[in-house]
Amino acid sequence: MSDMLSISREEILDGRWERILNFFRSRSLWMLYYCTGCGAIELPPSMTSRFDLERFGIGPMATPRQSDILLITGYISLKTLKRVVRTYEQMPEPKWVVGFGSCPINGGIYWDSYATVNHLEKYIPVDVSIAGCMPRPQAVIDGLQKLMRLIQRGEAVGYKKYQLNNQWYKTNQREVLERTEPVLAPASSARAEKRARRAEAAGALVGEPAGGAS
Amino acid sequence: MSIAELADRVARENPGCRVSERYGNQLELKSPVRQWVTTLSQLKTAGFEHLSNLACVDWIDQDELELLANLWSHARRVHVTVKTRVPREAPAVPTVHALWPQAGVYEREIHEFFGVDFPGNPELEPMFLHNWKDLPPLRKDFDTREYSRRAYGFLEEEQE
Amino acid sequence: MSDSAYSFVELQEICRTDRYVQYELFFGPNFPGMHGNFGYILDVAGSTIVGVRPNPGLLHRGFEKLMEQKSWIQNISLIPRICVPDPDPNEAAYCQAIEKIMGLEVPPRGRYLRTIVLEMSRLSSYLMGMGALGAMMGLYTGMYRMINDRDLLMDLFEWLTGARIYHIYMLPGGVRRDLPEGWSQRLSEVLDTLEGNLPEWDRLVFENPVVVKRLTGIGPVTDAEAVSYGLTGPNLRAAGVRADIRIDDPYAAYPELEVEIPITGGGDALARAVQIRLEYEATIRLLRRVLRAIPGGAFRTPIGNPLKFTVPAGDAYARVESSKGEFGYHVVSDGGLKPYRVSVRGPSLPAGLALCHKHLPGMLIDDVAIWMASLAVCPPDFDR
Numbered sequence: 047m048s049d050m051l052s053i054s055r056e057e058i059l060d061g062r063w064e065r066i067l068n069f070f071r072s073r074s075l076w077m078l079y080y081c082t083g084c085g086a087i088e089l090p091p092s093m094t095s096r097f098d099l100e101r102f103g104i105g106p107m108a109t110p111r112q113s114d115i116l117l118i119t120g121y122i123s124l125k126t127l128k129r130v131v132r133t134y135e136q137m138p139e140p141k142w143v144v145g146f147g148s149c150p151i152n153g154g155i156y157w158d159s160y161a162t163v164n165h166l167e168k169y170i171p172v173d174v175s176i177a178g179c180m181p182r183p184q185a186v187i188d189g190l191q192k193l194m195r196l197i198q199r200g201e202a203v204g205y206k207k208y209q210l211n212n213q214w215y216k217t218n219q220r221e222v223l224e225r226t227e228p229v230l231a232p233a234s235s236a237r238a239e240k241r242a243r244r245a246e247a248a249g250a251l252v253g254e255p256a257g258g259a260s
Numbered sequence: 261m262s263i264a265e266l267a268d269r270v271a272r273e274n275p276g277c278r279v280s281e282r283y284g285n286q287l288e289l290k291s292p293v294r295q296w297v298t299t300l301s302q303l304k305t306a307g308f309e310h311l312s313n314l315a316c317v318d319w320i321d322q323d324e325l326e327l328l329a330n331l332w333s334h335a336r337r338v339h340v341t342v343k344t345r346v347p348r349e350a351p352a353v354p355t356v357h358a359l360w361p362q363a364g365v366y367e368r369e370i371h372e373f374f375g376v377d378f379p380g381n382p383e384l385e386p387m388f389l390h391n392w393k394d395l396p397p398l399r400k401d402f403d404t405r406e407y408s409r410r411a412y413g414f415l416e417e418e419q420e
Numbered sequence: 421m422s423d424s425a426y427s428f429v430e431l432q433e434i435c436r437t438d439r440y441v442q443y444e445l446f447f448g449p450n451f452p453g454m455h456g457n458f459g460y461i462l463d464v465a466g467s468t469i470v471g472v473r474p475n476p477g478l479l480h481r482g483f484e485k486l487m488e489q490k491s492w493i494q495n496i497s498l499i500p501r502i503c504v505p506d507p508d509p510n511e512a513a514y515c516q517a518i519e520k521i522m523g524l525e526v527p528p529r530g531r532y533l534r535t536i537v538l539e540m541s542r543l544s545s546y547l548m549g550m551g552a553l554g555a556m557m558g559l560y561t562g563m564y565r566m567i568n569d570r571d572l573l574m575d576l577f578e579w580l581t582g583a584r585i586y587h588i589y590m591l592p593g594g595v596r597r598d599l600p601e602g603w604s605q606r607l608s609e610v611l612d613t614l615e616g617n618l619p620e621w622d623r624l625v626f627e628n629p630v631v632v633k634r635l636t637g638i639g640p641v642t643d644a645e646a647v648s649y650g651l652t653g654p655n656l657r658a659a660g661v662r663a664d665i666r667i668d669d670p671y672a673a674y675p676e677l678e679v680e681i682p683i684t685g686g687g688d689a690l691a692r693a694v695q696i697r698l699e700y701e702a703t704i705r706l707l708r709r710v711l712r713a714i715p716g717g718a719f720r721t722p723i724g725n726p727l728k729f730t731v732p733a734g735d736a737y738a739r740v741e742s743s744k745g746e747f748g749y750h751v752v753s754d755g756g757l758k759p760y761r762v763s764v765r766g767p768s769l770p771a772g773l774a775l776c777h778k779h780l781p782g783m784l785i786d787d788v789a790i791w792m793a794s795l796a797v798c799p800p801d802f803d804r
Contacts (some may be wrong), residue, residue: 080450082457084800087504087585094567108452124390125478126457129450152415155498158405158489159482160397164412182584228394229411230403283520283736285669309647312748315763330737330750337668341737362650362774388477397485404485
């Protein structure tokens with residue numbers, strides 16, 4: 047697995063002219079309304095009349111081709127990861143990813159689950175993470191405002207990282223999505239170990255079947 | 261009909277099964293595998309028309325898998341849990357997908373997570389897991405923490 | 421329902437012979453009309469669906485395996501996440517199954533507090549359901565205002581339990597804490613507000629001729645079919661079957677309360693919409709009765725050190741009536757510190773994964789989202 051390229055900060059941040067455009071971009075962000083996990087239940091309260099996200103210019107959008115932000119609301123299972131990667135690559139640049147909750151950061155409450163990934167940063171670049179399980183609407187607005195400030199300063203450049211380190215991200219994605227080998231030891235050896243332990247407890251020699259064909 | 265009378269009637273209609281009552285309004289029936297389909301269809305005609313779910317329990321120390329069916333009778337307000345056991349090596353249970361339409365979905369799920377075969381069920385392809393190459397995950401000899409560490413990595417360990 | 425020049429049978433014949441007419445359409449998961457992260461792979465001819473393959477598993481987290489790794493009391497923090505809009509019936513069913521195995525009694529005040537939380541959760545889920553019915557047709561005003569009402573309930577939850585969505589409030593033996601000072605007064609004020617807004621929702625959604633026309637005739641279910649497919653809750657009552665777990669297999673404080681069950685016959689989406697509207701009103705009245713009748717006393721039976729809490733060997737199945745139907749937990753214990761096996765029965769599996777094969781072929785693509793909203797198909801509880 048190759049390492050990430052080491053690139054100096056000045057090369058990757060947005061330049062001066064770009065920052066003028068960013069001033070306008072940050073005030074009209076459209077987010078893709080794809081509810082990937084349980085955190086999505088706090089999106090309707092954030093968007094509707096009480097906590098109104100639309101006063102910041104942030105509104106929901108149906109297609110990835112016309113949205114700026116990809117919100118990963120909560121945990122990501124493997125099937126979802128495949129769709130999220132394709133959606134992220136379909137979005138035109140500049141584009142930003144916001145990770146909701148603690149699950150994209152380190153696995154959250156499902157850290158020991160066989161079905162959810164633990165660290166989203168390995169598969170797509172995440173610009174802002176919002177902590178909480180799940181984050182309340184005030185935290186969501188706070189996180190999105192932080193994203194707006196980062197965009198204005200020219201520091202929200204996850205998409206450039208994805209372009210430059212594409213090989214690294216793709217290797218990680220393929221490792222998880224296109225497995226050909228089982229991850230844990232194959233079943234037959236686990237059963238042989240168990241049989242050996244039972245035989246030892248019964249007093250027989252290890253390697254000889256303890257009453258019954260192996 | 262009181263619960264004791266219902267238990268007697270069920271025991272008479274299903275010879276070979278052991279019936280007991282518990283928790284006030286519940287019955288428990290232990291049936292051998294070869295009588296699985298006849299027991300369930302007998303209970304369905306006796307009024308237990310609502311299938312709540314089919315589940316499976318892995319008794320690894322006894323080297324058996326236990327299949328459960330939870331049924332409910334709207335008219336009598338009685339619940340019955342039907343249990344049967346199959347060996348862990350090459351488990352197979354006859355299918356009941358003809359009795360209830362959603363039973364086929366539950367059997368498909370048990371096939372994916374425990375590896376139990378249901379001969380006669382037309383649709384047993386995996387539907388929940390993506391490209392799964394390991395043991396059926398809900399079996400007791402599958403270690404989910406170790407899988408998560410090797411497949412996805414734990415953040416604290418990687419940062420050291 | 422479709423007004424094309426061909427009948428459905430003729431369309432099927434054309435599709436078999438003309439390979440350019442039929443195509444595959446992914447309805448979800450990345451689609452605003454889909455409830456949650458779930459997909460149907462549809463074979464479509466023109467605008468009419470010919471075949472359907474559900475594609476679940478995007479929300480699969482392996483709950484049943486995770487519950488075997490954590491202790492009995494730790495699992496209560498994991499369990500509400502199985503059903504996202506209506507999390508409290510999960511905690512109630514889990515605790516009831518444990519109490520059945522142990523023979524543990526919950527004191528009367530604890531049972532009434534559980535009932536209050538369950539009914540409030542039902543109200544918030546109905547608000548979201550009624551909003552979703554309109555939103556699936558493009559009527560977003562209802563959704564915006566109803567979520568606003570729902571936030572009043574979320575504030576009350578936060579005052580009582582500390583969290584807006586996942587409360588972790590119930591324990592085997594009772595509830596975690598008592599009502600704070602002034603909470604019941606605030607709840608009656610909120611109920612008055614909710615009831616006062618009802619005429620507006622009626623004018624907006626339920627008496628709206630466009631909504632009524634689009635809901636009529638979608639997904640008809642007869643009473644025999646509903647029972648044989650395993651539908652429960654409002655879906656079953658809208659098909660004409662008189663069944664409610666709060667009356668048939670009572671738990672919490674329901675044996676002492678009078679529960680009204682409105683029954684709408686009809687069985688199609690309009691009957692289901694009217695059903696949840698009537699149940700919403702009945703729930704508000706029930707909550708008022710509960711508030712008047714709460715007894716004093718202890719709110720939980722002490723269970724000792726939660727880190728050393730064990731359940732004797734055995735198994736039990738407990739069911740709870742949620743806003744979508746029957747939530748069931750089959751808990752198997754071997755006497756240890758962790759559950760041996762917990763099997764969760766979610767109410768949306770019969771509708772989402774089995775009934776779709778009967779209803780979707782022959783339907784227009786536009787109606788699939790409405791069909792899902794009317795049957796309250798919520799993917800997290802069958803993906804677990």
